Amino acid sequence: MIALEIMGGDYAPLVPLEAALLAAKQGISLLLVGPQDIIVEGLTKLDPQWKSYPLQICDAPEVIGMDEEPVRGLQKKPNASIVVAMKALKEGRVSGVISAGNSGATMAAAVFTLGRINGVTRPAIAGFMPHPTKPVLVLDLGANTDCKPHYLEEFALLGINYLTSVHGKHSPRVALLSNGHESTKGNQLVKETHALLAQNTAINFVGNIEPDRAFVEDVDIIVCDGFAGNIFLKSVEGAAKVVIDLISREVALLKKGETEESKTIASWAANTLKALSKKADCKEHGGALLLGVNGTVVVAHGSATTKQLLSGIELTWEAGAKKTITGSTVIKEARNERSI
Amino acid sequence: MIALEIMGGDYAPLVPLEAALLAAKQGISLLLVGPQDIIVEGLTKLDPQWKSYPLQICDAPEVIGMDEEPVRGLQKKPNASIVVAMKALKEGRVSGVISAGNSGATMAAAVFTLGRINGVTRPAIAGFMPHPTKPVLVLDLGANTDCKPHYLEEFALLGINYLTSVHGKHSPRVALLSNGHESTKGNQLVKETHALLAQNTAINFVGNIEPDRAFVEDVDIIVCDGFAGNIFLKSVEGAAKVVIDLISREVALLKKGETEESKTIASWAANTLKALSKKADCKEHGGALLLGVNGTVVVAHGSATTKQLLSGIELTWEAGAKKTITGSTVIKEARNERSI
Numbered sequence: 001m002i003a004l005e006i007m008g009g010d011y012a013p014l015v016p017l018e019a020a021l022l023a024a025k026q027g028i029s030l031l032l033v034g035p036q037d038i039i040v041e042g043l044t045k046l047d048p049q050w051k052s053y054p055l056q057i058c059d060a061p062e063v064i065g066m067d068e069e070p071v072r073g074l075q076k077k078p079n080a081s082i083v084v085a086m087k088a089l090k091e092g093r094v095s096g097v098i099s100a101g102n103s104g105a106t107m108a109a110a111v112f113t114l115g116r117i118n119g120v121t122r123p124a125i126a127g128f129m130p131h132p133t134k135p136v137l138v139l140d141l142g143a144n145t146d147c148k149p150h151y152l153e154e155f156a157l158l159g160i161n162y163l164t165s166v167h168g169k170h171s172p173r174v175a176l177l178s179n180g181h182e183s184t185k186g187n188q189l190v191k192e193t194h195a196l197l198a199q200n201t202a203i204n205f206v207g208n209i210e211p212d213r214a215f216v217e218d219v220d221i222i223v224c225d226g227f228a229g230n231i232f233l234k235s236v237e238g239a240a241k242v243v244i245d246l247i248s249r250e251v252a253l254l255k256k257g258e259t260e261e262s263k264t265i266a267s268w269a270a271n272t273l274k275a276l277s278k279k280a281d282c283k284e285h286g287g288a289l290l291l292g293v294n295g296t297v298v299v300a301h302g303s304a305t306t307k308q309l310l311s312g313i314e315l316t317w318e319a320g321a322k323k324t325i326t327g328s329t330v331i332k333e334a335r336n337e338r339s340i
Numbered sequence: 341m342i343a344l345e346i347m348g349g350d351y352a353p354l355v356p357l358e359a360a361l362l363a364a365k366q367g368i369s370l371l372l373v374g375p376q377d378i379i380v381e382g383l384t385k386l387d388p389q390w391k392s393y394p395l396q397i398c399d400a401p402e403v404i405g406m407d408e409e410p411v412r413g414l415q416k417k418p419n420a421s422i423v424v425a426m427k428a429l430k431e432g433r434v435s436g437v438i439s440a441g442n443s444g445a446t447m448a449a450a451v452f453t454l455g456r457i458n459g460v461t462r463p464a465i466a467g468f469m470p471h472p473t474k475p476v477l478v479l480d481l482g483a484n485t486d487c488k489p490h491y492l493e494e495f496a497l498l499g500i501n502y503l504t505s506v507h508g509k510h511s512p513r514v515a516l517l518s519n520g521h522e523s524t525k526g527n528q529l530v531k532e533t534h535a536l537l538a539q540n541t542a543i544n545f546v547g548n549i550e551p552d553r554a555f556v557e558d559v560d561i562i563v564c565d566g567f568a569g570n571i572f573l574k575s576v577e578g579a580a581k582v583v584i585d586l587i588s589r590e591v592a593l594l595k596k597g598e599t600e601e602s603k604t605i606a607s608w609a610a611n612t613l614k615a616l617s618k619k620a621d622c623k624e625h626g627g628a629l630l631l632g633v634n635g636t637v638v639v640a641h642g643s644a645t646t647k648q649l650l651s652g653i654e655l656t657w658e659a660g661a662k663k664t665i666t667g668s669t670v671i672k673e674a675r676n677e678r679s680i
Contacts, residue, residue, distance in 0.1 A: 132582055132585070132586060142519055145519065145526065145527040145528075145530075146527045146528050177571065179482055179485065179566070179567055179570035179571065179574070186485065186567070187485040187486045187565075187567040188485075188486050190485075190567070210574050210578075211571050211574040211575040211578055212574040212575065212577050212578025212581065213578070214578065215578050215579070215581075215582045225527070226519070227519055227526070227527040227530070227568070228567070228568060228571050230519035231517065231519065231551050231568050231571050231572055231575070232571055232575050234519070234550050234551040234552040235551040235552065235571070235572050235575030235576050235579065236575050236576075236578070236579040237552050237579075238550075238551055238552025238553070238554065238555055238576070238579075239555070239575065239576040239577075239578075239579035239580045239583075240579045240580070240582070240583050241552065241555075242472055242555045242580070243579075243580050243583045243584060244583060245472070246472060247587070247612060250612050254608075261604050264601050264604060264605060265604060265605050265608045265609075268594075268605045268609075269605075269608075269609070272587060272590050
């Protein structure tokens with residue numbers, strides 16, 4: 001069973017409830033955390049038969065709003081739904097938590113309730129970057145805007161731990177995001193991190209990678225500070241969207257055409273675009289993992305649609321089932337594996 | 341007249357000579373800097389009538405290679421072609437310099453020979469980012485990987501100076517690249533820079549901008565440190581290329597089809613892609629400006645094609661003709677315009 005916060009996100013409670021029903025119909029058992037009356041009313045409206053699916057409710061009337069300052073919100077509302085969900089995870093009643101709510105509050109609640117993995121200084125947000133052939137895990141995507149070299153080394157180990165245990169990947173290839181592939185390129189942080197990664201025998205470090213090469217080269221993990229990672233992610237999303245929008249505009253013009261020819265082209269282009277948008281949209285992956293805390297926590301986009309949140313629930317389910325992250329001490333050991 | 345380094349770039353001397361001829365045929369007068377025999381031989385092969393165009397030759401046999409360490413290269417070869425070109429600019433014989441050669445050497449030669457503009461700590465590389473409606477000037481794109489807040493303030497002033505004087509833009513809108521639009525978002529550098537920009541009355545500061553909003557919002561200049569700027573640029577180029585490549589693959593499949601229908605679609609898609617690639621490719625703009633030195637200097641891509649280099653020559657010609665950058669003291673004055 002995994003916990004889903006019902007009042008989180010821009011379209012709560014409807015979208016989380018819809019996603020929960022779809023997931024439950026696939027056999028994913030869920031603990032719905034939020035105000036009981038709202039949950040029961042919503043589910044009954046969506047599907048009067050909801051009780052026949054693996055759905056349980058955990059009443060938690062207090063919610064930390066999207067614009068509340070996370071730590072202050074947690075202090076004011078010690079029984080907020082996100083805290084209740086984390087406690088369920090801590091107590092082993094669920095194997096993972098997903099929320100589309102205030103991501104700062106999710107992170108703070110995770111750190112306070114679950115604690116950090118032994119050896120981890122800062123948890124990181126890890127997400128899969130769209131890629132023509134295989135997704136690449138990028139971290140940190142924004143949790144830590146100012147980093148020290150050893151944080152990035154820890155991010156590498158967290159990524160390796162995740163891909164190895166959840167995806168069964170052997171010795172994933174780790175690259176360091178930089179403005180040039182040469183080891184001399186990068187800002188001060190990148191240069192110092194390069195040296196750290198190169199000398200850690202627990203890391204299959206393949207060197208620096210430029211962002212445009214991320215779609216071409218054979219790497220599994222890209223590490224970076226949260227500021228650069230966020231710039232990377234949003235640049236890719238933005239550029240892909242611009243290109244797709246420009247083509248869509250051409251297609252819209254064609255659709256207005258009266259000829260058979262223009263209709264044929266428009267239909268082909270519309271289908272191609274649809275497939276492409278899906279590939280290009282990082283949100284398809286449904287959520288990003290909060291790595292470095294003692295438990296499986298997924299941060300979904302506040303603007304996630306039902307389909308996206310469903311995909312996030314599946315991610316949480318998959319990662320939670322493998323119980324790979326909880327209580328791991330791999331990071332501390334691996335940090336000591338430096339060859340020098 | 342502007343100076344073009346002939347031995348710079350991956351395809352020298354052919355591509356620079358071809359681009360020079362095309363530019364000269366448009367009426368742009370050029371000083372070709374490099375080994376005289378190679379230039380004469382190349383031009384004669386390309387067009388025996390080359391002497392009827394506004395082309396002059398300045399013999400400079402020494403060249404700093406693409407992989408030479410810039411400062412050491414300059415010390416070893418005080419008469420290298422890039423230095424000779426900068427001297428011509430310094431002495432007023434040309435109004436601008438463009439090179440597709442070693443960009444570090446170009447920057448170092450510019451700083452040593454021309455000097456920095458009064459009030460500028462670090463010169464910056466400024467380029468136009470592709471945009472569906474109007475290009476946005478982004479700086480720094482990679483000259484300074486580690487910055488202080490006042491460098492970014494200077495970049496803003498350099499960008500304003502350029503757009504105002506060369507493009508006649510009134511009070512350009514300046515944004516600061518960040519991971520969130522709120523003033524509280526960003527790494528330490530961005531937060532401190534935000535405060536500096538907000539209190540400088542010479543800057544029409546519109547706040548933070550996320551990279552995906554750069555294609556949507558009404559801004560003229562985006563400032564950032566050279567590391568983040570380079571990540572931004574290369575992410576955008578990379579993502580646009582991936583999307584276009586994916587469509588191209590579909591188009592290639594269609595072309596193999598025998599039916600009239602598939603041919604019609606393939607022809608439409610190929611044309612649309614061609615137009616799009618042009619829009620998406622930052623290299624179309626031909627080169628990036630080195631702002632902050634006393635003179636018009638353009639750094640072209642080492643891999644620039646003839647067409648791209650021609651576009652860079654036009655950029656140099658346009659910026660050089662306005663003589664806007666040389667000897668400006670606007671930066672120093674503007675830096676003192678802080679309201680507090």
